[in-house]
Amino acid sequence: MTTMTSMAATRYRRGELHEFQAAGQAFVYLVSAGAIFALDDGACAVLRQLGEREMSHGELVAALVEHGHARSDAEELIAELRYVRGIVSDAVTPVSAQPTSPPADFPLQALVLNITNQCNLACTYCYEFGADKIATPEGKPKYMTLETATASVDFLLAQSAGRQAVHITFFGGETLMNFKLLRSVVEYAREQAAAQGRGIGFSLTTNATLLTDEIIAFLADNEIGVTVSMDGPPDLQDLRRVDKRGRGTYRIIEPKLRKLIARHKSRAITARVTLTDGVTDVVRIYRHLKDDLGFDEVGFAPVTSNGDQAYAIADPDMDSVLDQFNQLADEWLAYALRGRRHGFSNVSETIGELIQGVNKSHPCGAGLGLLGVSPSGDLSPCHRFTDADTHTLGHVSSGVDAAKREDFLARGHVSAKYECATCWARPLCAGGCHHEAFVRYGDTGHANLHYCDWIRQWTDTCLRIYGAVAAQNPQFLEHFAERKALS
Numbered sequence: 392m393t394t395m396t397s398m399a400a401t402r403y404r405r406g407e408l409h410e411f412q413a414a415g416q417a418f419v420y421l422v423s424a425g426a427i428f429a430l431d432d433g434a435c436a437v438l439r440q441l442g443e444r445e446m447s448h449g450e451l452v453a454a455l456v457e458h459g460h461a462r463s464d465a466e467e468l469i470a471e472l473r474y475v476r477g478i479v480s481d482a483v484t485p486v487s488a489q490p491t492s493p494p495a496d497f498p499l500q501a502l503v504l505n506i507t508n509q510c511n512l513a514c515t516y517c518y519e520f521g522a523d524k525i526a527t528p529e530g531k532p533k534y535m536t537l538e539t540a541t542a543s544v545d546f547l548l549a550q551s552a553g554r555q556a557v558h559i560t561f562f563g564g565e566t567l568m569n570f571k572l573l574r575s576v577v578e579y580a581r582e583q584a585a586a587q588g589r590g591i592g593f594s595l596t597t598n599a600t601l602l603t604d605e606i607i608a609f610l611a612d613n614e615i616g617v618t619v620s621m622d623g624p625p626d627l628q629d630l631r632r633v634d635k636r637g638r639g640t641y642r643i644i645e646p647k648l649r650k651l652i653a654r655h656k657s658r659a660i661t662a663r664v665t666l667t668d669g670v671t672d673v674v675r676i677y678r679h680l681k682d683d684l685g686f687d688e689v690g691f692a693p694v695t696s697n698g699d700q701a702y703a704i705a706d707p708d709m710d711s712v713l714d715q716f717n718q719l720a721d722e723w724l725a726y727a728l729r730g731r732r733h734g735f736s737n738v739s740e741t742i743g744e745l746i747q748g749v750n751k752s753h754p755c756g757a758g759l760g761l762l763g764v765s766p767s768g769d770l771s772p773c774h775r776f777t778d779a780d781t782h783t784l785g786h787v788s789s790g791v792d793a794a795k796r797e798d799f800l801a802r803g804h805v806s807a808k809y810e811c812a813t814c815w816a817r818p819l820c821a822g823g824c825h826h827e828a829f830v831r832y833g834d835t836g837h838a839n840l841h842y843c844d845w846i847r848q849w850t851d852t853c854l855r856i857y858g859a860v861a862a863q864n865p866q867f868l869e870h871f872a873e874r875k876a877l878s
């Protein structure tokens with residue numbers, strides 16, 4: 392218990408926070424809590440003073456009173472800021488500023504089934520075949536069998552005990568090269584989940600070249616979420632997304648996409664764009680995919696430079712990408728203030744995380760609630776580690792190799808990444824993608840330091856969007872959270 396005497400002796404200093412302005416109001420992002428706090432100018436000024444020198448409780452109250460707070464308000468604000476670690480003191484029982492690891496028996500929630508490692512295209516940046524390749528598929532099955540697929544479903548349902556709903560994502564290679572299996576898996580998984588009184592959802596990623604009317608009808612009727620990997624209008628799509636003879640693929644997929652989007656209304660249809668050297672025209676790509684083709688959501692993943700990829704984006708072009716992201720983020724905000732949803736998913740995803748107040752121990756669900764399964768049934772942290780002997784985490788028939796999984800998670804924990812310890816963006820970033828870290832630094836547990844500045848600038852943009860919506864149309868955030876929970 393804190394007594395009046397101990398309170399008087401307490402000396403406060405500023406906690407870890409990031410200040411930002413939105414809609415003419417001051418906010419702080421509280422790093423230890425992963426929370427956002429609106430402040431008046433007086434409180435901000437006092438926090439800044441506290442960043443320069445420690446203050447006693449009495450001095451802090453006096454400073455707040457001097458900046459216009461009533462004494463009782465000042466006491467209340469201090470209590471709140473202590474609670475969320477916006478201000479800290481040695482006298483207060485230390486609370487870990489780091490998120491704790493999830494328990495070792497953290498139940499599985501989703502599997503990414505790589506139902507084939509074969510692809511009908513030869514995109515020049517593909518991580519399965521290009522410079523980022525870590526897979527060693529030689530001598531392993533090219534297509535998943537029904538036996539392995541049903542064992543995977545059984546494994547998912549057994550390992551997800553306690554979860555009311557689970558999810559399967561189908562992935563490749565080109566996923567639709569094994570559509571027959573996909574159809575059987577959906578049927579089998581539905582039956583098994585229903586028998587246990589549980590729900591199961593499905594999604595897939597495809598390059599869209601093999602879509603047929605029959606497949607489109609199946610995806611729509613079974614409410615299967617679809618993400619299409621594509622890079623934009625013809626000149627950009629055809630630069631790197633080519634077939635094995637080097638021919639562009641836009642003219643093949645365009646009519647198929649129009650049919651898919653017209654017929655499939657039960658789930659959002661998403662385009663996922665890989666930004667590479669020469670494919671950085673973010674706004675033009677967004678307009679084409681969203682407005683001309685009619686995708687519900689468009690997300691972008693930039694390939695940043697590590698010096699030996701000809702297709703990586705050079706630093707000056709990354710500045711242009713950020714400018715264009717900011718332009719679309721402003722549009723996202725304008726839509727939100729009118730109660731409308733915008734399709735730029737890079738903002739939507741981060742806003743969803745801010746609403747949840749995430750404070751990540753790991754950058755993503757890989758190895759936690761999510762595992763990848765290769766065509767042979769080998770388990771891996773996620774789809775990007777499929778068929779990589781260096782990262783096998785067990786097999787669907789024998790289960791997870793607990794020691795390997797623990798090693799992967801211990802390395803990837805944000806507290807193991809020295810540079811992240813003092814970074815205000817860590818509750819959302821937590822060091823960045825494990826796969827990218829392995830490709831660049833040879834260690835899944837290395838922080839992705841090559842894009843820290845970029846990440847911090849982008850996170851600041853998303854915080855400002857969140858703050859502006861929270862101040863001007865808070866109901867939108869409530870509806871957004873409800874829709875996210877249902878999707």
Ligand code: SF4
Pocket residue numbers: 808810811814815816817820821822823838839840842843844846847
């Ligand atoms: S990788 Fe960089 S941006 Fe991300 S948390 Fe670590 S230091 Fe911050």
Ligand code: SF4
Pocket residue numbers: 754755756757772773774775823824825826827
């Ligand atoms: S962020 Fe990287 S490690 Fe995590 S799921 Fe995505 S590809 Fe896998």
